[in-house]
Structures are given as structure tokens and as C-alpha cells.
Amino acid sequence: AQSVTQPDIHITVSEGASLELRCNYSYGATPYLFWYVQSPGQGLQLLLKYFSGDTLVQGIKGFEAEFKRSQSSFNLRKPSVHWSDAAEYFCAVGGNRDDKIIFGKGTRLHILP
């Protein structure tokens, strides 16, 4: 069965510092992988996705993620965070064997001024 693990419930970084949010997945075939962001009281917005090709994926708002099959990981990175990046981030996995994607429990990002 597919599953997603986001090991960090909360992460705090200073504004301007670099960021890496971890995501590990389990899927029995080539996965579709996603990162979403959610501001309080809002729906989820897709940051980036991977389903084939280049394993380094660029997304919106300056985010990128790298698919590492050997580590079953899809970590999200940003070189310099802004206060507006404070939100909750969800990693998700799906694939062409399924009609649904499964979300991790999320990582809440806090930004120090």
C-alpha cells in the first residue's frame, strides 16, 4: 500500500535561511509525487509535481524538490525563505495503478524574523 511519511511536524527557520522539508514515500511502482502548501483556513495549493523525467523539479514560489528513488525520498527545498512562506506543507504520493493520492500528515513551517 502507498504511504507517505513527513518526519518533521514543525520546523522553524529564520527569514533568509535555507529550507529543506523531508518526505519519504512507499509505493510499489513508479510514483507520482507532489508537494502542496496550505495557509490557515485555506485549501491546498500545488507547489510542484514529479511523475517522470528530470528528478530535480522546479515549482512555484522558488521551491524545488528532488526525487531520489534509491532513498524513496522527495524532499522540498528553498534557498532563502520569506516570512510569507510560513504555512503547512504536505507531501503526497500516487501512481498509475491508483485513482487516488495519499497525503502525509504535514509539516508546519514557522519563520523567525
Add this chain to the structure above:
Amino acid sequence: SQTIHQWPATLVQPVGSPLSLECTVEGTSNPNLYWYRQAAGRGLQLLFYSVGIGQISSEVPQNLSASRPQDRQFILSSKKLLLSDSGFYLCAWSLDRGRYGYTFGSGTRLTVV
């Protein structure tokens, strides 16, 4: 372009009352449709999904039901609400088994009192 509408935005209902949340998608045909619930600190829980009219898959046995009376309409219902039904409910749609990710509505905050 495709849009997804979800209403109401907030809802306060007494225990034992019925529930109907509606979600509609515009600008696409035969989408996959999904209902998620988000409780504090518990991430996103997939409740139901549908790959076509009248086709509903239930992920979690519970007090809720879903229906898809039209191609782009997805309804979440309950005959008698429980306190534990409180949460943030999100509707989403996708094409091609979610290869390109899901697009989420803005959510309904349900409080059962």
C-alpha cells in the same frame, strides 16, 4: 479554465442534524472527485472518491456518505451529525489518475455543537 466551487465556507450544526456539502467543478469533463477531511494535527484523511457518475468509493467507514448525481457535482452528506464530524472538509478534482495533481476547493469549516 477549470474552477472548483465548494460551499458553504463555514457551517455550525447541532448534533443529530443532517449535513449536505456541495462541490462543483467547471471547465472539465469526467473528472475524478474527492472528499477529504482535515482534523487538527491529523493531516488529510481521504473520505470518498469518485471516478464517474454514481461511482463512489469509501475509504473510511463512518457517519458520512457521498453521492455524484452529475458529472461535475459531488455531495457529502450525513443523516445525523456527531461531534466527531467536526473538521475542515476539502473537495478536490483531478484528471488522468492524479498524474498532474489535485486541484482543491477552498474548504468548509464544519463545527458540530
